[in-house]
Amino acid sequence: MLTKRIIPCLDIMSGRTVKGVNFIDVKDAGNPVDLAIQYVDQGADELVFLDITATLDKHVLLTGLIKQVARHLTIPFTVGGGINSVQDVSGLLNAGADKVSVNTSAVNDPSLIENLAGHFGNQCIVLAMDVKLEKDEWYVYTCGGRKKTRRRAIDWAREAVERGAGEILLTSMNHDGTKNGFAIEITRQISELVNVPVIASGGAGSMEHFAEVFTDGKADAALAASVFHYREIRIPSLKKYLKDNFINVRL
Amino acid sequence: MKVVIIKYNAGNICSLQFALQRLGITTTVTDDPCEIVSADKIIFPGVGEAGTAMKYLKTKRLNYIIRSLTQPVLGICLGMQLLCNSSEEGNTRCLGVIPQGVKKFRGTLKVPQVGWNSICGLKSTLFQGIREEEYMYFVHSYYVEPGENTTAMTEYGISFSAALQKDNFYATQFHPEKSGEKGQLILQNFLNLT
Numbered sequence: 001m002l003t004k005r006i007i008p009c010l011d012i013m014s015g016r017t018v019k020g021v022n023f024i025d026v027k028d029a030g031n032p033v034d035l036a037i038q039y040v041d042q043g044a045d046e047l048v049f050l051d052i053t054a055t056l057d058k059h060v061l062l063t064g065l066i067k068q069v070a071r072h073l074t075i076p077f078t079v080g081g082g083i084n085s086v087q088d089v090s091g092l093l094n095a096g097a098d099k100v101s102v103n104t105s106a107v108n109d110p111s112l113i114e115n116l117a118g119h120f121g122n123q124c125i126v127l128a129m130d131v132k133l134e135k136d137e138w139y140v141y142t143c144g145g146r147k148k149t150r151r152r153a154i155d156w157a158r159e160a161v162e163r164g165a166g167e168i169l170l171t172s173m174n175h176d177g178t179k180n181g182f183a184i185e186i187t188r189q190i191s192e193l194v195n196v197p198v199i200a201s202g203g204a205g206s207m208e209h210f211a212e213v214f215t216d217g218k219a220d221a222a223l224a225a226s227v228f229h230y231r232e233i234r235i236p237s238l239k240k241y242l243k244d245n246f247i248n249v250r251l
Numbered sequence: 252m253k254v255v256i257i258k259y260n261a262g263n264i265c266s267l268q269f270a271l272q273r274l275g276i277t278t279t280v281t282d283d284p285c286e287i288v289s290a291d292k293i294i295f296p297g298v299g300e301a302g303t304a305m306k307y308l309k310t311k312r313l314n315y316i317i318r319s320l321t322q323p324v325l326g327i328c329l330g331m332q333l334l335c336n337s338s339e340e341g342n343t344r345c346l347g348v349i350p351q352g353v354k355k356f357r358g359t360l361k362v363p364q365v366g367w368n369s370i371c372g373l374k375s376t377l378f379q380g381i382r383e384e385e386y387m388y389f390v391h392s393y394y395v396e397p398g399e400n401t402t403a404m405t406e407y408g409i410s411f412s413a414a415l416q417k418d419n420f421y422a423t424q425f426h427p428e429k430s431g432e433k434g435q436l437i438l439q440n441f442l443n444l445t
Contacts, residue, residue, distance in 0.1 A: 098266055121300065124298065
């Protein structure tokens with residue numbers, strides 16, 4: 001039986017792992033290579049690496065660092081941040097990434113998804129969407145959560161999948177960094193709407209939150225950063241907890 | 252030992268090269284028939300679309316070369332599917348090494364299947380040291396039904412072939428290069444074949 005995936009996420013800024021609350025106030029969370037190796041040893045199912053400075057100051061992704069991480073990784077590796085073209089993706093795959101995630105550039109030019117999926121296959125393209133609840137409606141934000149768009153989350157999710165996104169990485173800005181739990185309702189809505197896996201992100205604070213997003217939220221995978229970086233939740237204990245609660249995970 | 256990875260513009264082979272590097276093996280990535288034929292071990296990887304991949308193989312006449320290989324060959328993911336007779340993906344005629352058809356997942360399942368799933372009914376030297384129900388990493392929208400060449404099975408809505416073997420041709424639907432230490436062990440077992 002296919003298992004639910006636990007995915008640590010490394011937000012990278014200038015070669016270090018960082019973590020912010022509600023997308024602002026970033027602080028240092030350690031060396032990405034060391035963290036990546038630790039997570040593989042602990043039983044992480046995948047790793048995501050987001051260069052959060054990329055879209056803002058347009059600096060080139062740190063392919064050297066990606067290479068260093070990829071050499072050690074025996075599990076799938078997704079890289080995102082500032083990807084605008086087929087060339088960008090080729091560069092990342094050649095550095096050792098298995099999948100890429102696109103966010104702002106896909107909102108600005110949705111045909112980018114078709115273009116990338118056509119070149120590299122749907123399975124390679126993860127659509128990352130940052131969403132925020134405002135007056136009963138979830139909207140898509142771009143530029144690392146700084147720019148509001150008029151797109152509704154469910155419309156964008158549907159369109160992106162039609163265009164060839166192979167997975168959706170859904171981050172709730174209302175929940176991100178709060179440790180009060182994932183955005184269950186919108187995760188469930190999108191997971192039921194689209195026929196591709198949905199990775200829930202933003203708000204993990206306890207093991208119960210993970211169980212909740214897999215059962216009530218219908219997520220296929222759950223992503224978290226600070227609870228893992230700061231060792232508030234250990235992946236082996238989390239997986240044991242999920243298994244004890246009849247959620248199928250890889251142990 | 253000379254290990255080549257067949258190049259046919261089918262997605263990313265970098266993580267496969269890294270995985271083999273961790274086992275102390277430097278690989279050559281090539282579509283040159285002479286290089287391929289003279290190798291000790293051949294890996295036929297693949298992420299991508301069946302029709303496009305077969306077209307590329309034909310332009311390089313690699314369809315004939317691959318079929319005639321007598322040394323151990325390991326097909327991975329799309330590589331495994333291309334070793335079969337035909338694929339529903341673009342109604343493609345494939346290499347015909349393994350007499351099986353490739354079908355698309357249907358029904359309410361999420362497609363592609365992405366993630367770790369368990370393999371069972373293990374019947375190949377590739378799986379020496381691998382326990383039943385071990386988890387491997389899968390990413391695919393098409394599958395091969397269980398048949399006489401099946402050497403491992405997995406369940407995703409239905410039972411399908413997680414691995415196949417015919418003579419010197421070995422194949423896995425999952426990605427051993429992305430399946431943790433146990434996946435590394437499968438690659439090592441392949442390299443150990445004589």
